[in-house]
């Protein structure tokens with residue numbers, strides 16, 4: 484079976500020097516079957532690009548991408564040009580990694596997919612070589628040679644036609660929409676965290692941050708039986724959204740300028756005690772501290788949020804309370820579980836979608852996603 488490798492298709496290239504890629508004029512209307520995509524670049528621009536419709540090589544599948552959610556990281560790469568020290572926008576780069584679609588064509592040797600199959604597209608494709616320890620043991624989120632779509636230098640899945648290795652697509656049952664299929668990507672992040680954080684039925688749990696990741700984490704800990712659940716945010720409208728999503732959740736508005744201890748006082752009051760588990764989904768240092776001060780002896784602060792390269796920890800509080808601190812980096816082996824949980828009705832991700840745009844209007848979609856005054860949670864681009 485060919486491995487569906489795709490170095491030729493996805494290796495970094497100077498898009499603007501390549502005549503087969505063309506940046507569309509801002510008022511230009513693309514033809515209905517053109518392979519358009521939204522690209523960001525080091526000048527903090529975002530624009531539509533037309534690129535060739537690829538043909539699948541052996542082991543590959545051509546997918547008509549039907550739904551893609553905009554992730555905060557896409558907006559961050561566009562606006563700030565980097566995440567941390569290793570992910571840097573140095574060239575034009577295609578956006579999007581939360582995608583689902585329909586198989587249109589399969590390459591030689593692909594037997595498990597046929598035209599018309601509905602799939603979620605796994606956003607990170609690791610090398611899968613037996614010589615790679617991380618791939619071999621299944622912790623493939625650590626693969627040093629992973630191709631993670633829309634993290635530079637790899638173009639994203641947000642295009643009309645996307646080529647993917649057959650082994651890294653996941654079947655969607657008819658009951659799961661393309662939109663829900665694309666939301667399986669952020670859900671996979673939360674589920675990977677839930678798997679590793681040791682949450683047990685009835686554990687009192689804090690979620691810090693009510694953005695998309697905090698909200699899918701909220702849905703996940705609710706499904707896993709956490710009680711009570713407290714969620715924090717700096718914005719009341721995000722807390723209101725969380726309350727509508729999971730009516731039983733207790734909300735705490737964090738006031739800018741308050742100390743982490745003051746925030747923790749409010750969190751403990753809402754939880755009626757310290758929490759056993761804090762799932763941190765902001766990456767903000769003050770929020771990590773508030774989580775630590777809210778957690779009970781022997782509890783855990785589990786950090787999904789990403790933030791500044793170097794941060795302080797309330798060392799002696801963590802030490803004197805035997806509080807574990809753990810981190811999550813993307814995910815491995817979570818898509819099938821995410822799809823089962825959505826199909827089985829245990830997790831309803833549908834309400835997270837607040838805005839929908841056509842592929843032709845992807846640039847407008849990005850502007851809405853990047854503007855907090857629009858109140859978007861998840862912006863979807865659909866074709």
Ligand SMILES: NC(=O)c1ccc[n+]([C@@H]2O[C@H](COP(=O)([O-])OP(=O)(O)OC[C@H]3O[C@@H](n4cnc5c(N)ncnc54)[C@H](O)[C@@H]3O)[C@@H](O)[C@H]2O)c1
Nearest residue numbers: 555692694695696716717765766770787788789811812813
């Ligand atoms: N570990 C991973 O693999 C992984 C994967 C995806 C996203 N992330 C990270 O998860 C985090 C959340 O992602 P998102 O898409 O939900 O982002 P987001 O920015 O939409 O949401 C973060 C929320 O946290 C709130 N917030 C900020 N500071 C706060 C504070 N001090 N106290 C309480 N709330 C605060 C914000 O108001 C916002 O609503 C980001 O840091 C993102 O980069 C990590």
Ligand SMILES: OC[C@H](O)C(O)[C@@H](O)CO
Nearest residue numbers: 554556631634669672813
């Ligand atoms: O959903 C996955 C995340 O967005 C990625 O890790 C990205 O932030 C960096 O590559």
Ligand SMILES: [Zn+2]
Nearest residue numbers: 554555556580
């Ligand atoms: Zn993402």
Ligand SMILES: [Zn+2]
Nearest residue numbers: 610615618626
């Ligand atoms: Zn590997």
